Amino acid sequence: MAFLEVRGLRKAYVSARGRTPVLGGVDLILDEGEFVAIVGYSGSGKTTLVSLLGGLIEPDAGEILLDGAPVGGPGPERGIVFQQYSLLPWLTVRDNVALAVDAVNPGLTAAERRRITDEFIALVNLTPAAWKRPRELSGGMRQRVAVARGLAMRPKLLLMDEPFSALDALTRATLQDELLRIWGERRSTVILITNDVDEAILLADRIYPMTPGPDAVLGPPIEVGLPRPRQRRHMSLEPAYQKARRALVEFLRASHGTAREIR
Amino acid sequence: MRIKFHLTSQVILPVFGAACVVLAWALVSSTVAPDLPSPVRTWQESRRYVLEPFFKDGEMNQGIGRLAFYSLVRVGKGFALALAIGTPIGFLLGLSPRFHQAFDPIVQFMRPISPLAWLPLGLVIFQKSEPAGIFTIALCAMWPTVINTAVGVRSINQEYLNVGRVLKLSRRRMLTRIIVPATLPYVFTGYRLSLGLAWLVIVAAEMLTGTPGVGGFLWQEYNSLVYSHIILSVLTIGAIGFLLDRLMGLVEARVRVG
Numbered sequence: 001m002a003f004l005e006v007r008g009l010r011k012a013y014v015s016a017r018g019r020t021p022v023l024g025g026v027d028l029i030l031d032e033g034e035f036v037a038i039v040g041y042s043g044s045g046k047t048t049l050v051s052l053l054g055g056l057i058e059p060d061a062g063e064i065l066l067d068g069a070p071v072g073g074p075g076p077e078r079g080i081v082f083q084q085y086s087l088l089p090w091l092t093v094r095d096n097v098a099l100a101v102d103a104v105n106p107g108l109t110a111a112e113r114r115r116i117t118d119e120f121i122a123l124v125n126l127t128p129a130a131w132k133r134p135r136e137l138s139g140g141m142r143q144r145v146a147v148a149r150g151l152a153m154r155p156k157l158l159l160m161d162e163p164f165s166a167l168d169a170l171t172r173a174t175l176q177d178e179l180l181r182i183w184g185e186r187r188s189t190v191i192l193i194t195n196d197v198d199e200a201i202l203l204a205d206r207i208y209p210m211t212p213g214p215d216a217v218l219g220p221p222i223e224v225g226l227p228r229p230r231q232r233r234h235m236s237l238e239p240a241y242q243k244a245r246r247a248l249v250e251f252l253r254a255s256h257g258t259a260r261e262i263r
Numbered sequence: 264m265r266i267k268f269h270l271t272s273q274v275i276l277p278v279f280g281a282a283c284v285v286l287a288w289a290l291v292s293s294t295v296a297p298d299l300p301s302p303v304r305t306w307q308e309s310r311r312y313v314l315e316p317f318f319k320d321g322e323m324n325q326g327i328g329r330l331a332f333y334s335l336v337r338v339g340k341g342f343a344l345a346l347a348i349g350t351p352i353g354f355l356l357g358l359s360p361r362f363h364q365a366f367d368p369i370v371q372f373m374r375p376i377s378p379l380a381w382l383p384l385g386l387v388i389f390q391k392s393e394p395a396g397i398f399t400i401a402l403c404a405m406w407p408t409v410i411n412t413a414v415g416v417r418s419i420n421q422e423y424l425n426v427g428r429v430l431k432l433s434r435r436r437m438l439t440r441i442i443v444p445a446t447l448p449y450v451f452t453g454y455r456l457s458l459g460l461a462w463l464v465i466v467a468a469e470m471l472t473g474t475p476g477v478g479g480f481l482w483q484e485y486n487s488l489v490y491s492h493i494i495l496s497v498l499t500i501g502a503i504g505f506l507l508d509r510l511m512g513l514v515e516a517r518v519r520v521g
Contacts, residue, residue, distance in 0.1 A: 103430040
């Protein structure tokens with residue numbers, strides 16, 4: 001039995017102007033400790049998929065089994081790193097992370113929780129900024145806090161919704177490298193949603209391409225044959241890299257052409 | 264923080280505006296309304312009240328500073344009561360659809376009722392003018408707080424609520440860590456508007472109950488035909504109202520940044 005099993009997930013948004021079918025039957029299988037990326041065009045329903053997996057919204061049909069049990073509403077065992085960071089602006093970096101640490105470790109003493117909070121802040125290299133508020137931080141630092149908060153939930157499954165898409169290219173590369181390092185140390189199970197093909201190949205073991213909506217589905221997964229630990233430098237010259245990239249881009253291009261309607 | 268100073272926009276033009284009004288006042292008093300004291304006469308008859316603001320010759324004959332102080336204390340009590348009642352009601356209206364369905368119509372119904380209508384009822388309930396006045400102030404001043412708080416709760420960014428949902432925060436922590444801080448700027452806007460209303464109501468309350476204060480003084484001097492003191496009271500009410508609003512504006516700005 002797979003660690004995460006998603007079968008026939010469907011979702012449509014209904015408004016006064018009519019019904020917008022977003023996801024048309026998403027299937028997805030994940031083993032424990034795997035890093036999977038889902039790559040698709042903007043507006044294809046990636047955030048909807050994250051919200052469904054996170055339990056923030058209800059599917060119209062289909063099921064999500066985590067460790068064999070169906071998931072209901074949201075919970076910290078499926079931690080989310082949101083696209084817009086979603087830090088609480090009235091809390092310091094420390095308190096934003098502590099909110100998660102305190103929520104998932106009610107049994108520990110205050111001192112132990114404080115130590116864990118400090119650990120996660122150090123993990124993303126933010127110790128000097130621990131007492132700052134989000135508005136005093138750059139975009140990259142804010143996203144670091146969001147990653148620390150997501151990890152601090154000690155989730156069975158970490159969902160990352162285009163975490164680096166709002167950052168400039170250099171900052172994005174730095175954060176990707178950091179994520180690579182952190183994942184190498186912790187080996188959590190991660191689903192990364194992105195529209196960046198190279199980001200997906202650099203980070204993931206397996207990549208699902210997503211067809212453009214409406215009624216988006218996931219294409220056949222593409223294995224990334226690159227050995228770990230991975231290095232960004234020279235990676236683009238590796239045949240395994242080029243093979244994965246070609247397969248991914250070809251699928252996305254083809255699916256884009258056959259889409260019934262392009263938004 | 265240094266605020267840039269502009270002579271023209273911050274001094275010359277406001278003084279010019281005020282001068283225009285004083286001129287119009289002088290014109291009206293010397294032509295169509297001979298009973299209206301001129302600016303000069305108003306100053307001559309009021310100078311003692313302004314220059315010795317804290318003298319006390321009797322219950323109703325006191326310096327303007329003393330009278331203003333009585334009014335401010337009364338407003339302070341009424342305002343505090345308005346916040347103490349209005350803030351929780353606002354949060355309940357925003358948080359609970361059931362509470363909203365039950366009490367929003369009655370809030371909308373009571374909101375436009377004038378202080379002049381509440382005061383006699385307050386006198387019937389409390390039998391004394393002081394608590395009746397405070398009751399009236401609180402009842403009239405609390406609506407902006409109620410409504411702004413409710414709107415603030417309902418317009419909390421869904422992102423923040425999602426963070427709380429993913430963490431499965433307890434109801435209490437959800438409230439203290441997310442809902443209350445996110446609503447605070449709206450709440451304080453409500454407080455500022457409520458304070459303005461409380462100050463509006465004080466005059467009516469004091470006039471009707473004849474209690475010492477700026478409003479009571481105004482009404483007494485009207486009955487004693489000392490019209491210049493009406494103008495003195497009006498100017499005092501305006502000046503204090505302006506200062507209160509500025510003060511609350513500063514508090515509000517602090518909350519907004521934090």
